[in-house]
Amino acid sequence: MLIRPERNLPTTIDELLGPGLSQRLDRLDVMSRKVFAGRLPGERRSKRRGESVEFDDYRDYTPGDDLRRLDWNAFARFDRFFVKLFRAEEDLGLHILLDCSASMLAGGGDAPSKLLFAHRLAMALAYIGLVNQNRVSVATFGHAGADPLRRLAPLRGRRQTVRVAKFLLESLESSEHAAPSPEADQRGRGAFERALRAFGLAREGSGVVILVSDAMVAEGVESGLSYLVGGGGLDASFVQVLAPSEIAPERAAQSGLVGDLRLTDAETGRGVEVTMSGAIIRQYKQRLDAHIERVQRACAARDVGGVSLTLASRRRGYPSTPRWRSSGSPE
Structure with a gap:
């Protein structure tokens, strides 16, 4: 993957969402594939007062x-x-889990970094939930430090979009400028799993949970997803975000990804000497495809809706369409 810092990070909610997007989001709502215990089928919170006294x-x-x-x-x-x-209310919660590990910095230049895209997606999802009077909570993971999760307590109502934006902008700023650490390998090993376990143990109530991550972890995908949905009462979806250079590294030749190179781990700062060749790139792509399929199988086995997205690039030749959708996810 290629790491390029974003030239201009957003500093306001309008910059984070993009021009005119909030008006389009006003027409959307959060829906669940499941009927949760204690609620009547198909019910949503009424916006009229006094409909039920039960x-x-x-x-x-x-x-x-x-x-x-x-x-x-x-x-x-x-x-x-x-x-x-x-009784006539469905108190639907929307929980957003956002990966902020250093591998999410991939992208930049012609395409936004995965980190920036993920924060924009989280803001858009939170906005939809808040304007429809759902309870919205946001948590980030993958930061340096011992805490597996950084949380924003549940909020409700359009006015709370400012608090969500502040939380996400601070997260984006701190993650964008995080430096590699030799200790990150040991600290980060199993961080994906630990974060989802912490969420699964601490969450309250039922609802929809959306996980946004690149899933670039050697271990812990299956067990992490099991922790996420193990307690029941959640309709879970996983958005796997990938950068164009991760899908088609051969297209990055113009950026110097050819010949004898020293590649540096974005999270640990450790390096390895390689000679980039067609055979090496083919082997890499085979392993990446196998990893994406592994994530797909893990989601399908746990009834987690999923989609893998490659960020759009202005440079021709990069694929930019969803790679897979697991059973139950919307087309």
Whole structure:
């Protein structure tokens, strides 16, 4: 893969989403393939008041919730805020998991980096969820440090898009300028698995979870996805993001990827000397195809909807269409 820093990182929500995109996103909504326990088939939250008086359950207060739904008797007993839920409501949660490891820096130049694309996708998904009054939470992983996840607590409502944008812009800035570390290999080994395990253990409630990652890990894909969906109650999807130079490295010859080279691991800084030849490139592409198929099988076996996307490039010759879709994912 080729690592090129982005020339101009977005600094506002409008730059992160792109011009005019928010108006188009206003027409979209989050849907689930599953009917979760305790909800009636096909129901969504009504935007009209007073449609149902059948009490169903409590949940913790989320910033942006309607204050009229607070149960003050419960607050007096437990010194915590609880919101009342009613039978005619589907309190759908949208959980977004975003890979920020150094391999996501691949791209740049003619195509956006995987990291930038992933943050833009996360912002668009969060925007759709928030404007439709769904609970939205965002978590990033792959950063330097011991914590497997960096979390933004669940939010609701259009006004909360500013908080999500701030969280994602800070994540993008810190990830874009992260330096390779010799300790990253040991620290990062199994980081994908640990992050999904931490999410699976800590999540509350049912809903839709969307994982955005390049899945460039030697181990932990299968076990990580098992942790993600193991507790049930989630409709999971996996967006695997790949850079054009990862799919067709021979097209990168104009960037100097020919002959005797020293290739450096983006995450650890360790290097290896190679002679780039047609045979080496063919072997690489065979291993990449096998890895993509491995991710596909792991998703299909766990009923995780999935799609692998190659970022568009202005340079001709790069494939830019989805490589696979697992069973249950929308066409």
